[in-house]
Amino acid sequence: MEYKDYYKTLGVARDASQDEIKRAYRRLARKFHPDVSKETDAEARFKEVNEANAVLGDPEKRAAYDALGSGWHAGQEFRPPPGAGAGFREFHVGPEDLGDLGDFSDFFASVFGRGFRDTAGPHGQPRRRRGQDQSARILVDLEEAYRGVTRQLRLDVPELGPDGRVTTHSRTLNVRIPAGVTQGRQIRLGGQGAPGIHGGDPGDLYLEVEISPHRHFTSDGKDIHLRLPIAPWEAALGATVQVPTLGGAVNLKIPEGSQSGQRLRLKGRGLPGDPPGDELVVLDIVAPPAATEEAKRAYRHLAEQLNFDPRANLRV
Amino acid sequence: MLQNDIRIEGMVLDECLTVSLAELTRLCGSQGRILRLMVTEGVLRPQGREPDERRFSGLEVRRARRALRLQRDLDLNLAGAALALDLLDEVEILRERVRVLEYQLGTRRERDPR
Numbered sequence: 001m002e003y004k005d006y007y008k009t010l011g012v013a014r015d016a017s018q019d020e021i022k023r024a025y026r027r028l029a030r031k032f033h034p035d036v037s038k039e040t041d042a043e044a045r046f047k048e049v050n051e052a053n054a055v056l057g058d059p060e061k062r063a064a065y066d067a068l069g070s071g072w073h074a075g076q077e078f079r080p081p082p083g084a085g086a087g088f089r090e091f092h093v094g095p096e097d098l099g100d101l102g103d104f105s106d107f108f109a110s111v112f113g114r115g116f117r118d119t120a121g122p123h124g125q126p127r128r129r130r131g132q133d134q135s136a137r138i139l140v141d142l143e144e145a146y147r148g149v150t151r152q153l154r155l156d157v158p159e160l161g162p163d164g165r166v167t168t169h170s171r172t173l174n175v176r177i178p179a180g181v182t183q184g185r186q187i188r189l190g191g192q193g194a195p196g197i198h199g200g201d202p203g204d205l206y207l208e209v210e211i212s213p214h215r216h217f218t219s220d221g222k223d224i225h226l227r228l229p230i231a232p233w234e235a236a237l238g239a240t241v242q243v244p245t246l247g248g249a250v251n252l253k254i255p256e257g258s259q260s261g262q263r264l265r266l267k268g269r270g271l272p273g274d275p276p277g278d279e280l281v282v283l284d285i286v287a288p289p290a291a292t293e294e295a296k297r298a299y300r301h302l303a304e305q306l307n308f309d310p311r312a313n314l315r316v
Numbered sequence: 317m318l319q320n321d322i323r324i325e326g327m328v329l330d331e332c333l334t335v336s337l338a339e340l341t342r343l344c345g346s347q348g349r350i351l352r353l354m355v356t357e358g359v360l361r362p363q364g365r366e367p368d369e370r371r372f373s374g375l376e377v378r379r380a381r382r383a384l385r386l387q388r389d390l391d392l393n394l395a396g397a398a399l400a401l402d403l404l405d406e407v408e409i410l411r412e413r414v415r416v417l418e419y420q421l422g423t424r425r426e427r428d429p430r
Contacts, residue, residue, distance in 0.1 A: 026390075033389055035382050036404065046389075130345065133381075176325045184408065186378055187326035188343070204343075207326065218419040225416055274332065282420050 001106045005074035006052035006065065014070060018059065025053040034135070043135070051108055061112065068111070078107060131194035131203035138187075138207045140177060142214045142224070145271055146246040148179035155205075157195065175207065180272040182221050183211045216244055222277025224270045229286045230254060245269040245279050252281060260285040329374030334363070340372050344380050351380060359383055359398045 007014050010024040031037060032045040039045070055061045072078065138151060153173045173192060181187070186206050193203025217224045228243055238256035242249045245266060252264060262283045270277020290296045327333065341348045354360045355370070360380055362370040372380070379401060386397045 029390055033386070035385055036400070133345070174323045176323075178325075178328060181328060182330075183412070186329040186374075188329060189324055189326045192324065218416055220412055220416050225419060227420055227422060 001078050001110060003072040003074060003076045003078035004048075004051070004105060004107045005072070006056050008074055009048050009052040010056060012056075014066075016056075018057070021053070021056045025049060025057060029053075051105060055108070055112075065111065078110070126198040128200040129197040130200045131196045133203040133206060134193040135186075135206040135208060137210050138175075138177070139210050139212050140181060141212045142217055142219060142246060142271075144177065145181050145209075145211060145219075146179060149177050151175050151177055153207075155192075173205075177209070180222070180276075181209045182271060183209065183219060185209045217246070217279075219271065219277075222271040222273050224277060224279045226279060226281050227284050228252075228281045229284050230258075232285055232287060235259065235283065235285050243279075243281060246271070254283065258283055258285075327374075329377050331373050331375060333374035333377070334371040335374075335377060337362075337367070337370055337372070340377060340380060343377055344384055346380075346384055350384075353394065354380060354383060357394055357398060359394065359401065 007016070010021060010028065012020055012024045016024070028049045029046065032039070032042045032049055034043045034046055036042075037046075055065050136153070138153070140149065140151075151174070153175055155171045155173065156168050157171055173189070175187070175189065177187065186208050189205040189207065191202045192205035195202050211219055217226055219225070224246060226243065226245075228241075230239070230241065233239075234241065234254055235258040236256070238258070239254050240251050241254060243252045243266070247269065250266065250269065252266065254264070260283055264281045264283070266279040266281060268276045269279035288295065290299050335343065337348055337351060340351055344351065351360070352367070355362060360372060360376050362372045362376060364370045382404075383394075383397045383401055386392050386400050387394065390400075392400065
């Protein structure tokens with residue numbers, strides 16, 4: 001197992017005061033809180049910061065950690081000194097330390113023991129505890145969000161054996177993602193979170209949907225946006241053109257005299273729901289290149305005929 | 317490594333879902349008293365005026381869970397958590413707007429004048 005440098009995790013010196021540790025912890029907890037941070041590894045970083053604080057924030061645990069010596073560096077192969085685990089078993093690692101199965105590293109467990117066995121209820125019985133809720137992000141593309149999809153998830157689940165050892169087993173979940181999910185929506189999978197402790201119920205698993213970028217569209221809630229390139233004559237004269245939607249191509253009538261940036265709404269062509277979203281088409285007039293002599297002649301002819309000043313408003 | 321396959325259909329926490337206070341309490345693993353306080357303080361805005369008739373949407377479930385996590389993890393009081401939630405909502409909306417607007421401006425890249 002790897003040695004954890006808790007001082008490095010919190011970015012403080014080994015001789016930092018308890019106040020400095022508290023300040024550093026608070027700052028990092030705000031920075032990496034999974035509800036606040038958008039960084040992909042926020043959850044893992046938040047756990048590391050909490051584990052470091054559970055040790056360094058408690059003078060007794062900090063002293064025990066310091067007693068391991070300062071010769072270690074992060075990631076180094078660590079073997080607990082003989083007797084360390086047993087000797088430190090009196091440490092109570094309870095929920096107040098954000099303690100739960102899977103939240104502490106093996107390194108933490110080897111130094112401080114897994115305190116769960118000691119958390120006895122009022123009659124000396126081990127107290128039942130519900131497993132923690134867990135969360136994960138799930139990447140869904142717009143086609144999948146439109147039709148719905150079944151996704152296979154592989155979860156590594158830590159489990160506490162009767163001997164207090166933690167083993168990991170893997171579980172595969174086939175999760176049905178219903179049609180019409182949007183960015184940031186959560187899907188709750190009851191009982192699929194962390195296992196309960198001493199016969200407690202398992203926690204729930206929350207999947208947060210993240211819509212992956214699409215080559216044509218972008219989504220805004222249930223609405224879908226499409227930037228539609230059109231030729232100048234289609235804008236000027238009006239035209240009926242085929243536009244892609246998530247449900248297949250449809251005909252769109254471009255009104256005569258349209259301009260770039262103008263928006264047209266295809267009602268109900270967005271993501272399904274009650275009510276369904278719309279597809280919002282933004283027109284983008286693309287000037288054809290004057291690549292040939294004919295094209296140049298056509299442009300010159302247009303210039304002569306139209307007497308058009310696009311900068312009339314700028315008055316220069 | 318043991319392996320087992322499970323098929324499962326989740327519950328989408330969106331505006332179509334509505335839950336009672338008792339269900340919300342269960343989903344949050346919290347106490348009714350704390351959630352009622354969130355209603356009083358305007359953190360949660362359920363439908364229905366009488367306490368028994370209150371119905372919370374799936375979005376409120378997410379909001380309540382978030383408020384509880386922020387309170388617990390960052391040692392915030394309810395007013396602080398409420399402010400953080402409102403600001404986080406706003407950040408989320410602004411990020412979406414930026415994403416859509418950037419998309420709409422996509423092809424118009426800046427070019428050096430000759």
